Structures are given as structure tokens and as C-alpha cells.
Amino acid sequence: MSIVQLLKDRAESKCELCASTDSLSGYKLPPKEEEDISNYVLVCTACNDQLINQDNLDSNHLRCLNDSMWSEVPAVQVVVWRLLSALKDEGWSRELIDMMYMEDETLAWAKSGLHDPNAVKHVDSNGAILEAGDTVVLIKDLNVKGANFVAKRGTAVRRISLVHDNPEHIEGKVNGQHIVILTQYVKKSPK
Numbered sequence: 001m002s003i004v005q006l007l008k009d010r011a012e013s014k015c016e017l018c019a020s021t022d023s024l025s026g027y028k029l030p031p032k033e034e035e036d037i038s039n040y041v042l043v044c045t046a047c048n049d050q051l052i053n054q055d056n057l058d059s060n061h062l063r064c065l066n067d068s069m070w071s072e073v074p075a076v077q078v079v080v081w082r083l084l085s086a087l088k089d090e091g092w093s094r095e096l097i098d099m100m101y102m103e104d105e106t107l108a109w110a111k112s113g114l115h116d117p118n119a120v121k122h123v124d125s126n127g128a129i130l131e132a133g134d135t136v137v138l139i140k141d142l143n144v145k146g147a148n149f150v151a152k153r154g155t156a157v158r159r160i161s162l163v164h165d166n167p168e169h170i171e172g173k174v175n176g177q178h179i180v181i182l183t184q185y186v187k188k189s190p191k
Contacts, residue, residue: 007042016076018064020044027051029075031112041075054086062087069096074106081110120167128188130170132162136186147177156189157181
């Protein structure tokens with residue numbers, strides 16, 4: 001049986017956040033990787049859009065969390081807690097967070113998926129966010145100090161790693177040599 005069908009059985013074919021029955025799909029909670037029903041929530045299109053693009057949260061639609069916060073399903077509790085946390089400027093959402101009860105393990109899961117606003121962000125020359133494992137292309141010839149060669153413009157650097165304490169540096173291999181590259185001299189390659 002598919003994950004979506006298992007979710008529909010668990011949620012009685014209703015969105016686990018707002019109880020809508022229209023256009024239901026499974027939403028997998030980050031950072032979980034396992035393909036298991038316990039890592040999914042059944043959501044309608046409106047709620048799914050809220051989860052994917054939290055820059056434009058509709059606080060009126062999300063007042064439905066007042067009911068769904070009492071779910072006994074840990075994944076639903078995690079999603080509700082994360083959405084309420086994203087709406088922290090709303091007085092009603094702070095009150096709901098204060099009323100929520102979650103097991104310590106579930107709360108740790110909810111917090112693990114939150115974006116850290118203080119985290120170091122690595123961006124390429126065009127402002128695209130770089131992530132570990134990305135492929136980038138050099139946009140300028142670079143003299144590699146200590147290795148006596150020039151990394152030519154247009155060279156692809158695969159599976160980069162990020163320097164976690166410096167947003168302007170990434171690391172990668174060019175001509176078999178492991179080097180540090182300034183992010184201002186690279187452009188992210190499309191996947």
C-alpha cells in the first residue's frame with residue numbers, strides 16, 4: 001500500500017492540519033530520510049503550500065492549528081509546532097505553543113527541522129545559496145597558491161564542501177588538488 005493511502009487511512013481522508021478533503025498529498029518532514037508513514041503528514045494543497053513556502057504564511061488559514069495541535073500523531077505535532085513557531089509574531093500562535101504538550105523526543109524533532117537564522121549562508125556570485133555536494137563553475141581564472149597552476153574559468157568543481165565558519169569560502173578539487181575557493185568566483189550549476 002502506498003504512503004498516501006496509509007496516510008488517508010490514518011487521517012480518515014482529511015488534511016491532518018485543517019481537515020479539508022480536497023487534493024490531499026503526503027508531506028515528508030525534514031530532516032527525516034526514512035520512507036515511513038511516521039515521517040509524513042497528510043495535507044491539502046493550501047496547507048502544503050504553507051509548508052513549502054513559509055515566507056507567505058496565511059495566518060487566517062493556519063488558525064486551524066488550534067484543533068490539529070491536539071493530534072496524537074507525533075508528525076502532526078511537529079508540523080503544527082513548526083508552523084506556530086514561524087507565526088511567532090501572532091499573539092494567538094504564541095498562546096497555542098504555550099498550551100501544546102509534546103514528548104521531549106518529539107519536541108527535539110520539531111526543533112531539528114527549523115531554519116537557523118544565524119547559520120552561515122554560502123552564496124555564489126549570483127546570490128544562489130550553495131550547499132555541500134553542489135557543483136559550481138569557476139567564473140574567473142584563479143591562481144592556485146602553493147600548487148603552481150591556474151584553475152581556468154569554466155572549470156566545474158563537483159561535490160563542494162562548505163567552510164562552516166566562513167561564508168565566503170568553499171572547498172573542492174581542481175586538477176586533483178584540494179583547494180579553497182572564494183564564493184564570489186563561482187556560479188552554481190543547475191542540478
